[in-house]
Amino acid sequence: MIALADNIFYSAMxxxxxxxxxxxxxxxxxxxxxxLENCNEDQAKMLKQQQIRGKPANIFLTMANHExxxxxxLVFGNxxxxxxxxxxxxxxxAILRIGWLCKAGYEWGQHVVIGKAAGMSEEDIDxxxxxxxxxxxxxxxxxxxxxxxxxxxxxxxDETWVGLKETYSDQQMMDLVFTVGQYNMxxxxxxSFGVQLDDYIEGF
Numbered sequence: 001m002i003a004l005a006d007n008i009f010y011s012a013m014x015x016x017x018x019x020x021x022x023x024x025x026x027x028x029x030x031x032x033x034x035x036l037e038n039c040n041e042d043q044a045k046m047l048k049q050q051q052i053r054g055k056p057a058n059i060f061l062t063m064a065n066h067e068x069x070x071x072x073x074l075v076f077g078n079x080x081x082x083x084x085x086x087x088x089x090x091x092x093x094a095i096l097r098i099g100w101l102c103k104a105g106y107e108w109g110q111h112v113v114i115g116k117a118a119g120m121s122e123e124d125i126d127x128x129x130x131x132x133x134x135x136x137x138x139x140x141x142x143x144x145x146x147x148x149x150x151x152x153x154x155x156x157x158d159e160t161w162v163g164l165k166e167t168y169s170d171q172q173m174m175d176l177v178f179t180v181g182q183y184n185m186x187x188x189x190x191x192s193f194g195v196q197l198d199d200y201i202e203g204f
Contacts, residue, residue, distance in 0.1 A: 036056070076182065091179055093120070093124075094179050101147070101151045143164070
């Protein structure tokens, strides 16, 4: 019965992903992004430190509406994205998978760019959508399984944990869980706030 229930759950989840993957959740922002011209001095300083291709990305322009939250979130986000113990390619596999599961078009688009810079191929990007059975190495497949389990059950199964521990240290396991958690949370924010795609990225 448990296996049947799991199959029904994943089938429904994939149906939702298929229906929603081509469009953003919202066609316009619920929270309007700031501009460098209509923000205060502290907000402007923060935004100038978060420029991508010469200007702040929409996620940062949106988060600047809550400056105190944004400053503290950026400290944690900086650890996850650039200071954790995870290999960059493996980090991006986890981030892209949770972004796909959350139907977060903005996160997906940004991290396709970052993932390619970390060594992911077009085939790898496509395989993220298929999941753990898409020809990954054993270790990379387990990273995807961990993201799936955290998304569906908020728990890494014993089997997946033991498999990852063949390669990962305790610190890497902690960083993996927090990476998936960070981008699950970010996906919630992006989807709910209606953050729209920047002009240099594509969604699903």
